[in-house]
Amino acid sequence: EIMMTQSPATLSVSPGERATLSCRASQNIRTNLAWYQQKPGQAPSLLIYTASKRATGVPARFSGSGSGAEFTLTISSLQPEDLAVYFCQQYHDWPPYTFGQGTKLEIK
Amino acid sequence: QVQLVESGGGLVKPGGSLRLSCTGSGFSLSDHYVSWIRQVPGKGLEWISYISSSGTTIYYADSVKGRFTISRDNANNSVSLQMNSLRLEDAALYYCAREVPWARWFDLWGQGSLVTVSS
Numbered sequence: 618e619i620m621m622t623q624s625p626a627t628l629s630v631s632p633g634e635r636a637t638l639s640c641r642a643s644q645n646i647r648t649n650l651a652w653y654q655q656k657p658g659q660a661p662s663l664l665i666y667t668a669s670k671r672a673t674g675v676p677a678r679f680s681g682s683g684s685g686a687e688f689t690l691t692i693s694s695l696q697p698e699d700l701a702v703y704f705c706q707q708y709h710d711w712p713p714y715t716f717g718q719g720t721k722l723e724i725k
Numbered sequence: 726q727v728q729l730v731e732s733g734g735g736l737v738k739p740g741g742s743l744r745l746s747c748t749g750s751g752f753s754l755s756d757h758y759v760s761w762i763r764q765v766p767g768k769g770l771e772w773i774s775y776i777s778s779s780g781t782t783i784y785y786a787d788s789v790k791g792r793f794t795i796s797r798d799n800a801n802n803s804v805s806l807q808m809n810s811l812r813l814e815d816a817a818l819y820y821c822a823r824e825v826p827w828a829r830w831f832d833l834w835g836q837g838s839l840v841t842v843s844s
Contacts, residue, residue, distance in 0.1 A: 649829070653831070659836075660834040661770065661831075662834065663833075666830040704769070706770075706830065708829035712784040712786070713772050713787075714775075716769055717769070718769045719770075
């Protein structure tokens with residue numbers, strides 16, 4: 618089973634600043650990675666797939682990068698509505714699909 | 726409106742059973758693979774089961790294998806999760822999520838159905 622590790626657990630960023638979230642896989646997963654955003658009280662929603670492709674309707678301030686075992690989700694200019702927990706998911710070797718434990722993004 | 730709606734959650738005693746349903750609207754669920762994913766409130770996401778569009782391929786996480794059964798009724802645009810021999814650690818919010826075929830990521834999630842296991 619591939620383990621996914623996200624860091625930091627909590628990130629506090631001021632509006633308009635850049636937020637950088639990390640996700641590390643326990644082995645090479647190429648670009649078989651997705652990112653999800655879970656706002657308070659809501660279900661997760663797809664942000665990024667194939668490590669860097671934005672899902673339909675996702676604002677351009679969200680970008681994904683990385684390959685192999687190291688991945689990054691960047692929010693270029695943080696907005697108040699970006700308050701959420703962000704999860705990464707690998708689909709390189711499944712079952713099982715595995716998720717990171719999440720990064721909680723706080724607005725400073 | 727394109728959405729997934731779960732139902733069937735509730736309070737059950739350890740050892741009891743519960744059946745969750747996931748119904749698609751605004752699209753044909755039969756064109757999609759579907760997974761169940763659970764989340765203890767405030768915690769992470771755990772994938773627990775998958776069913777292919779035809780229902781011929783099914784997978785389970787080790788944590789639920791032998792206790793949970795996934796099935797689908799494409800005529801009624803629905804997927805079900807039969808949960809037997811429930812344990813305290815099965816208490817969670819259960820989401821159904823669809824995959825675009827061959828995509829392997831989840832592009833649509835339901836709002837979740839809460840399962841509470843308590844004596």
